[in-house]
Amino acid sequence: MLLEELHKREYLDTIFNQYEELTKDQPELTSEIFIFERMVSKRVKKILKKSGQLDDVERKDLKEVIHFSSIAFTEGSLVAALRLDYCNRCGWCCENCSPIYITKKEYEEYESSDKVMIAEIKPFEEGYKFAEDRPCEHFIRKTKKCDIYNERPDVCKAFPILIKNENEYLFRPNQNCKYAVEFVVQKAITEITTCLKIREDPNFLKDLEKLLDKQIPAKEDNLDDRVKKWNKIADDLDGSLD
Ligand code: SF4
Ligand code: SF4
Numbered sequence: 678m679l680l681e682e683l684h685k686r687e688y689l690d691t692i693f694n695q696y697e698e699l700t701k702d703q704p705e706l707t708s709e710i711f712i713f714e715r716m717v718s719k720r721v722k723k724i725l726k727k728s729g730q731l732d733d734v735e736r737k738d739l740k741e742v743i744h745f746s747s748i749a750f751t752e753g754s755l756v757a758a759l760r761l762d763y764c765n766r767c768g769w770c771c772e773n774c775s776p777i778y779i780t781k782k783e784y785e786e787y788e789s790s791d792k793v794m795i796a797e798i799k800p801f802e803e804g805y806k807f808a809e810d811r812p813c814e815h816f817i818r819k820t821k822k823c824d825i826y827n828e829r830p831d832v833c834k835a836f837p838i839l840i841k842n843e844n845e846y847l848f849r850p851n852q853n854c855k856y857a858v859e860f861v862v863q864k865a866i867t868e869i870t871t872c873l874k875i876r877e878d879p880n881f882l883k884d885l886e887k888l889l890d891k892q893i894p895a896k897e898d899n900l901d902d903r904v905k906k907w908n909k910i911a912d913d914l915d916g917s918l919d
Contacts, residue, residue: 679738680745682872683882689745696748713850713858714743720862725869733873742872746865750838750848763859770836770854771816771823776806778832778840792825831900840900867911888913 680689700706721743725731734742779787779798784805787793799808807813815824823829832840837857839847851857875882892913894906 678741679734679872679876680741680868682875683868684745689741692745692749709852710744710747710850713852713861714747716852716858717743717747717861717865720858721865721869724862724866730869730873734869739869742865742868743861746861746868747850763856763863765855766821767853767855768816768818768821770833771821772812772818773853774813774832774836775810776801777810777813777830778802779805779807779830781805783830787828790828793828835900 678686718739721739722731725734778801781804784795784798787795787798797808797814798805807815812818813823815829816822817824823833837848837851837854837860839849848857848860850861871881871885875885888910892906892910894903898906
C-alpha cells in the first residue's frame with residue numbers, strides 16, 4: 678500500500694481503528710465523512726490528473742490516503758493552518774460554531790480592549806467563551822465580517838482546526854467549510870507525492886527525517902510561530918518534491 682512508504686502499518690491501523698470507535702459514539706460522523714471524502718476525492722483526482730500522476734496511484738491507495746488525511750491530525754497538519762487563501766469567507770464557522778473558546782491570556786488582553794467587552798464573555802471550563810454564539814455576536818451577517826477581526830481569539834484564527842488544549846489541535850472534517858476540504862486535499866496530495874518520491878528514491882525518506890529533525894517547532898512556541906515553522910517545512914518539502 679502506498680501510505681506504508683511513509684507510515685508504519687501499525688500506526689495507520691491505530692488511526693483507522695480509533696476512528697471506527699469514534700463513529701460508534703457519533704454515528705452521524707459516518708455519513709458526514711462519506712460526503713466530505715467524496716468532495717476531497719474529486720479535487721485530488723483533478724490535481725493528480727493535471728500533474729500526470731493519477732495513473733501512478735492505485736484506486737484503493739487513493740481511497741486510503743484520502744481517508745487517512747481526513748481523520749488523522751498530526752502536529753504537521755498545522756502546515757495548512759492560517760492558509761487564509763483556502764477560506765472563501767462564507768461565514769459558516771462564525772454562524773454555527775459553539776463554544777467560541779477564549780483562553781485566560783486572551784481574556785486578560787480583552788480587559789484593556791475597547792472593542793471586546795468582557796461583559797460579553799462568560800467563564801467556560803478552564804477558560805472563557807463568548808456569551809452569545811451560533812451566530813457569534815461579533816459576526817456581521819450583512820458583510821460576513823468579524824467586527825473584532827484583529828483581536829479575534831486563536832480558535833477563530835485556527836478554524837477549521839480546533840484547539841483542544843494549548844498546543845494540542847484536532848481536525849473534524851466539515852463539508853460546509855471550503856477551507857476544511859482544501860486543507861485535506863493539500864494534505865492528501867502531500868502524502869501521495871511524498872510516498873511516490875520515497876518509492877522512487879529510498880534515500881528521500883532519510884533526507885525528509887533530517888529536515889524534520891532540524892526544524893520541528895518547540896513545544897513552547899505559540900500558534901503563529903508553530904504554524905510559520907510548519908509552513909516553512911512544507912515549503913522546503915515542496916521544493917524537494919519538484
Ligand atoms: S469572533 Fe469573529 S471570527 Fe470569531 S466566531 Fe466571532 S465573528 Fe467569527
Ligand atoms: S466555514 Fe471555512 S471557508 Fe467558511 S469562513 Fe469559515 S473557515 Fe472560511
